[in-house]
Amino acid sequence: MIIKWINRKIGRQLMASFYVVLATLMISSLAVYNYTDTRLQDTRAKLEDIRDRSARAGALWEEWQDLQFNMRGYALMGDATLYEKIAAQQTAIDRQTRWFEKNAIYEQGKVYATSSRELYSYYFDSVLPLVQSYVKGKKDGDVTETFLRGTTLTNLPLGKELVADGKISLDDAGNIDVLSEIDKSELALGGYREFLDEWAERTSQQLGQEIRTTQLIWLSNIIVVIAVLIFFIYPFIRRITSELLGLVKNSQRLANGEDISNIQVPKRKDEIGILALSFNQMASSISENKQHLLAKNEELQAQQEELQAQQEELQAQQQELEEALELTMRNEQHLQYRNDLTETLAAREALTAYPEIIEKLVAITGSEIGALVFVDEGQSYSVVTHGMTEQLTDQLLGSDFSLLKRADTLKKAVHSSKQVSSNHPLPYPYYMYETAVPILDPSSDEVIAFIYLVRYRDQFTNEQMRDVMSFSRQLSLSLLRMRLFDEMNKEKTKTERILDSIREAVIYIEPGKEEVFVNQPLYDLFPELRYGANEEVETLDFCLEAIHSIVDDQAIFSQYVEAVLEGDVPTESLQFSIRQQTVFIQFYVESIEILGVHKGTMLVLRDVTKETEMDRLKSELVSTVSHELRTPLSSIYGFTELMLNRDIDTPRQDKYLQTIHSETERLANLVNDFLDVQRMESGTQSYKKEPLDLRLLLEETTQFYAASTKKHTISFRAMSEALPLIEADEEKMKQLMNNLLNNAVKYSPFGGNIDVTLSIEEQHVLFEVRDQGIGIPASALNHLFEKFYRVDNSDSRKIGGTGLGLAICKEIVTGHGGEIQVESIEKHGSTFIVKLPLLVERVTIS
DSSP: OHHHHHHTOHHHHHHHHHHHHHHHHHHHHHHHHHHHHHHHHHHHHHHHHHHHHHHHHHHHHHHHHHHHHHHHHHHHHOOHHHHHHHHHHHHHHHHHHHHHHHHOOSHHHHHHHHHHHHHHHHIIIIIHHHHHHHHHHHHHTSOOOSSOOHHHHHHSHHHHHHHHHTSSOBOTTSSBOOHHHHHHHHHHHHHHHHHHHHHHHHHHHHHHHHHHHHHHHHHHHHHHHHHHIIIIIHHHHHHHHHHHHHHHHHHHHHHTTOOOOOOOOOSOOSHHHHHHHHHHHHHHHHHHHHHHHHHHHHHHHHHHHHHHHHHHHHHHHHHHHHHHHHHHHHHHHHHHHHHHHHHHHHSGGGGGGHHHHHHHHHHHTTOSEEEEEEEOTTSOEEEEEESOOHHHHHHHHHOTTSHHHHHHHHTSOEEEEEEEOSOSSSSSOEEEEEEEEEEEETTTTEEEEEEEEEEESSOOOHHHHHHHHHHHHHHHHHHHHHHHHHHHHHHHHHHHHHHHHSSSEEEEEOTTOSEEEEOHHHHHHOGGGGTTOOSSOEEHHHHHHHHHTTBSSHHHHHHHHHHHHTTOOOSSOEEEEETTTTEEEEEEEEEEEETTEEEEEEEEEEEOHHHHHHHHHHHHHHHHHHHHHHHHHHHHHHHHHHHHHSOOOHHHHHHHHHHHHHHHHHHHHHHHHHHHHHHHHHTOOOOOOEEEOHHHHHHHHHHHHHHTOSSEEEEEEESOSOOOOEEEOHHHHHHHHHHHHHHHHHTOTTOEEEEEEEEEETTEEEEEEEOOSSOOOGGGGGGTTSTTOOOOSHHHHHHOOOSOHHHHHHHHHHHTTOEEEEEEETTTEEEEEEEEEOOSSOOOOO
């Protein structure tokens, strides 16, 4: 049952073989181990026993030796201690002798035990009592000798009795014969030891023999295992391998298409037997399928032949369809070219598309080369060619007998043909068919362009000529449209130039359009329009929002613009300021009507800043003149009238005359200032420049003003002893200094210090006039040197003035190539700084 179960699987068979070998090896190994271990234990026990017996025999003999010495010592000295030791040795010898008597297993051992017992009886039954008698005799004084004599012992009564009983024997000298008994025992001991040594040697040899026997058993065991492998395992594996190789070989033959009949199935129940059965079944099934496939193949070959016939028929139909498709594609391409040409001619970019137009026209008409010839002003030509050489182009345009000239003369399409004998571009002589179609302006019946086409070998068909004539009419319309478009652009450009030439800013709006037209002055007037603006078009909302953001009074501006956008065009203009009243704008609106129809509205913005400033200056001039002239004239008139109509004493007359003189001088200075301003504006102001010591001039002027006022302390200080000369008009420098000091005194109504300093800075000389007066507001500093400008506050209005003094000062300084600046803090005073260039080099003034 188990064997059948094992034979069903190759793996089980292999494992069973392995287990058999392993079990055999383990059992034999255990048997050998047990045998060897038992033999070794026995041999080791024998050797131990031999060594123990030899040791005991040796110990017993040594005990006898020691007893002899003790016995002699006791006989000589009679010491009780020695006797006690002899007694103890007697017990030990008796115990050891009895061990041998009991445990002797060998004959030699028994002999040794017998001899030892006899010696024991001789010593302790005879000799020891005799020695005790001798010792007692010495103690009793019966024996007086100092050295033991054997004859003395035998002469003792006990000695004589023992001799008589034959318990002791005597030697030839009459002494007790102890040595013969001892030699007998020693002889037995030597025989016993020799026997033990011989027995130990034999035991050792027996152990070596056992070890060699064990090795032979191990070797036999290995040989058995190898024999099992060779004679059982190897044939088993070889048989399995050969059967598998047979299956593999048959499988390869089957895979190569060979017919395999039923192979011989081994009588096995394992996988090889099952595999062989399966292989036979598979080979049978494949053979059947092969027969079936061969039948199918024959059937398919018949169907393939039928399909090939159908395929040839389909290929013929496909070729017909491809020819139809190719024709359709050519027609489609032809129509596509026509549509492209039509779209290109209708587009505004037709001028740049002329090379493409002539290329497609050549393709549509099946031509080889072609050209579009345009008649420019002055009867000159411009040409766009396709495939034409420069020589052929020159012949077409330059020859008086060319086809182009005939078409121009006849104003209709003309054709020609000629034979070309050259080998270019065709490699053989050929006919060249030309056609030239004029394009006429319908309004004037003038030729504006030509279509020139050339075909080789075949002349143009009627259909191709109809295409050419159709495109000539479209090209005529395109050219006329482009001409009209150019004229419109020219008119538009002209209008833009005209509007840009107008100095007023213009925004032109049309009803319903967000896009507006603006001119260049609008950008100049409102640079804000350029920030973030659309570069192509401007919108009304963007323009108005940009302007509205900088208008000072935005409410009025918005109200005016809303009225305009609602169609209520105001008849009055609007004036407003922008950027904190730095620019003034006049805004008015004009409605544009053509043939009584409203076409648009023009918003005009005019920069009236200068006019506004002139009006302000005029108002201030009239106010200043009326005030500055009326005051001294009233004084002069009043005092002269008083002196003419009343009798006035001489001192009062002198006082009145001084007042009249002072006011007259004030009027004269005022008139001089006006005249200076007039000369400055007209550019007729002239200077008599000479080397001038500015230090001396400043000292004199400062001393004069210091003497004329009691509320102010006026001082002059030169920052350097070495001051160079300048080139200047002395009178104008005096006028400059007088104006600055006069202002410092006038605008310091509560007195204070006025310091004049003179210094050198690189190539310039600086002098400063610093006061502690009412100061100047920061908002007025930028306008301080403008004509008729006066600071608008209560303190300035109380002081009065024409507003011309500082303007004259700036003109004088500028006329001498210098600069004038002012620094001021309101309520703390002002400092005027004049910077003038040096003459050439420094000259020390001592």
